[in-house]
Amino acid sequence: MKTTPLLQEFILHFGEMGSRWGINRTVGQIYALLFLSSEPLNAETITDALGISRSNTSMGLKELQSWNLVRLKHIPGDRRDYFTTPDDLWEIVRTLVAERKKREIDPTLTKLRELEMQGPAGDDYAEARIAELRELIEMMTGFYAELDRLETDRLVKLMTTGRRIAGLIDKTGGVIPALAKRK
Amino acid sequence: MKTTPLLQEFILHFGEMGSRWGINRTVGQIYALLFLSSEPLNAETITDALGISRSNTSMGLKELQSWNLVRLKHIPGDRRDYFTTPDDLWEIVRTLVAERKKREIDPTLTKLRELEMQGPAGDDYAEARIAELRELIEMMTGFYAELDRLETDRLVKLMTTGRRIAGLIDKTGGVIPALAKRK
DNA sequence: CCTATTTTTCAGAAATTTCTGAAATCTCTG
DNA sequence: CAGAGATTTCAGAAATTTCTGAAAAATAGG
Numbered sequence: 001m002k003t004t005p006l007l008q009e010f011i012l013h014f015g016e017m018g019s020r021w022g023i024n025r026t027v028g029q030i031y032a033l034l035f036l037s038s039e040p041l042n043a044e045t046i047t048d049a050l051g052i053s054r055s056n057t058s059m060g061l062k063e064l065q066s067w068n069l070v071r072l073k074h075i076p077g078d079r080r081d082y083f084t085t086p087d088d089l090w091e092i093v094r095t096l097v098a099e100r101k102k103r104e105i106d107p108t109l110t111k112l113r114e115l116e117m118q119g120p121a122g123d124d125y126a127e128a129r130i131a132e133l134r135e136l137i138e139m140m141t142g143f144y145a146e147l148d149r150l151e152t153d154r155l156v157k158l159m160t161t162g163r164r165i166a167g168l169i170d171k172t173g174g175v176i177p178a179l180a181k182r183k
Numbered sequence: 184m185k186t187t188p189l190l191q192e193f194i195l196h197f198g199e200m201g202s203r204w205g206i207n208r209t210v211g212q213i214y215a216l217l218f219l220s221s222e223p224l225n226a227e228t229i230t231d232a233l234g235i236s237r238s239n240t241s242m243g244l245k246e247l248q249s250w251n252l253v254r255l256k257h258i259p260g261d262r263r264d265y266f267t268t269p270d271d272l273w274e275i276v277r278t279l280v281a282e283r284k285k286r287e288i289d290p291t292l293t294k295l296r297e298l299e300m301q302g303p304a305g306d307d308y309a310e311a312r313i314a315e316l317r318e319l320i321e322m323m324t325g326f327y328a329e330l331d332r333l334e335t336d337r338l339v340k341l342m343t344t345g346r347r348i349a350g351l352i353d354k355t356g357g358v359i360p361a362l363a364k365r366k
Numbered sequence: 367c368c369t370a371t372t373t374t375t376c377a378g379a380a381a382t383t384t385c386t387g388a389a390a391t392c393t394c395t396g
Numbered sequence: 397c398a399g400a401g402a403t404t405t406c407a408g409a410a411a412t413t414t415c416t417g418a419a420a421a422a423t424a425g426g
Contacts, residue, residue, distance in 0.1 A: 006304035010313065013294045019412095020205060020287050024384060035316075038308035043403075053386045058404060079394055080402065089319050104203050111196045121189035125221035130193065133218075136272050143342040159326040202382095207414060226373075236416045241374060262424060263372065 001049045007036055011050070022103070023063065026052055030060045031069060031085070040073040040082035068095050090152045101144065109137050184232045190219055194233070205286075206246065209235055213243045214252060214268070223256040223265035251278050273335045284327065292320050 003011075011032040018028030029050050034041060041049075047057045061083060064070045069092070073082040086092055112134040121127060147155060186194075194215040201211030212233050217224060224232075230240045244266060247253045252275070256265040269275055295317040304310060330338060 004304050004306050004309070006298060006301070006306060006309055006313075009294075009298060010309070013291065017287070017291060022203060022205065026384080036306075036309040036312055055387075055404075055406090056385055059385085062404085089315055093319065093323075104200070108196065108200060111192075115189060115192060118189070121187050123187050123189060123219075126187070126189055126193070126219040129219055130189075132272055136276065139339070139342050140276075146344075156322070159322050161329075209414075238374080238376090238417075239415055242415085245374085 001041070001045050003049055007033070010036060022100075023067075024060075026050070026056050027060045027063050030057065031064060034064075034070060034083055035085045037084070040075070040084040042078075042080040042082050044080070046083075067099050069099075088152075090155070094148065097144070098148070101141065105137060105141065109134065109141070112137070184224075184228050186232055190216070193219060205283075206250075207243075209233070209239050210243045210246050213240065214247055217247075217253060217266055218268045220267070223258070223267040225261075225263040225265050227263070229266075250282050252282075271335075273338070277331065280327070281331070284324065288320060288324065292317065292324070295320070 011029050014028040014032035015025040016028075018025045021028065023031075029052075030046055033046060033049055043054065043057045043061065046061075047054050050057070052060075061070065064083075065072075070083045070085055073084055075082055086095075112130055115130055116127075116134065147158075150158065194212050197211040197215035198208040199211075201208045204211065206214075212235075213229055216229060216232055226237065226240045226244065229244075230237050233240070235243075244253065247266075248255075253266045253268060256267055258265055269278075295313055298313055299310075299317065330341075333341065
């Protein structure tokens with residue numbers, strides 16, 4: 001496994017960013033290595049390339065699999081597991097967003113609903129604040145669900161529509177009429 | 184500072200979620216407390232309500248201020264600092280997204296550009312992958328910038344447009360003609 | 367420019383997370 | 397179904413992060 005300076009720097013960066021992204025250094029590094037590798041890699045190759053223990057590699061790969069961020073491949077005549085990242089970057093982004101939503105938002109949404117179910121707690125301000133937060137999260141996750149439903153090329157188109165986004169909604173705050181009529 | 188079961192549970196939840204959100208338990212709890220409090224609170228009140236040390240409160244507040252998530256208030260005739268969260272939840276969301284972008288995405292975008300500047304590194308696949316990732320991040324941050332530019336009521340309208348989002352982009356992948364013409 | 371009050375800093379303690387090596391488990395293949 | 401190879405588990409070590417108490421610094425009011 002030749003590791004160019006480019007690869008090296010990219011790996012170190014992902015390792016450092018790991019903690020901000022909610023993963024640890026090793027997991028970030030393993031991901032970085034796989035991301036830039038044109039070929040699937042096995043655990044031993046990763047272990048050697050990163051200079052970590054074999055068990056750490058195993059745990060890191062397990063973590064990446066729990067995030068659905070790596071794919072398992074097999075090479076004929078070789079019993080070892082090989083790992084890759086998807087070729088399609090949009091697939092990666094979709095996975096990442098879906099997983100972060102699941103881990104960072106859904107539990108809170110559930111908790112807010114629970115708290116509301118428990119009924120009046122004698123603190124009107126807090127209750128209103130919780131309801132408002134729940135509604136806002138529902139709105140945002142609903143919007144996300146809509147975007148997630150789009151095929152990638154449409155999503156790209158929407159995102160690159162640029163300045164015109166503002167125009168998608170008319171001044172009165174409604175969807176523009178021409179749109180409302182479209183099927 | 185009366186702390187109802189509702190408040191208690193909310194605070195504990197935010198404390199537990201803290202690590203997933205990239206803050207620590209104390210910071211999460213302080214924020215939760217301020218978020219549900221109709222009145223600004225001073226450091227001592229927070230310290231007592233959460234049962235933590237005064238210095239920990241100080242550090243937590245400093246951290247929240249670095250995130251721009253709390254506002255400092257003063258009460259006439261009282262020299263202590265009082266803290267609140269903004270009333271407007273959208274303001275909070277905007278701040279949160281902006282800060283996370285700054286901490287989690289911008290450094291990587293900078294690094295990717297740096298790596299590209301360093302010129303050919305003899306690994307075509309890795310170079311192409313890095314360029315592709317950089318382009319994708321630029322597209323997404325550009326889209327974010329567009330949305331961030333919208334006034335809140337338009338943003339809400341856009342987000343609640345629901346199923347019609349898909350219709351904003353026509354089948355050929357372009358913006359629908361009626362829209363393209365609008366100023 | 368004191369003094370009382372409030373806030374911040376910081377070194378070390380406590381807690382948590384990450385990492386390792388060794389052993390256990392799994393799984394192909396002959 | 398034995399055994400070689402591959403992977404996972406896990407207890408403890410190492411590293412990192414969080415928290416505290418004490419001391420220092422900042423600030424307003426007299």
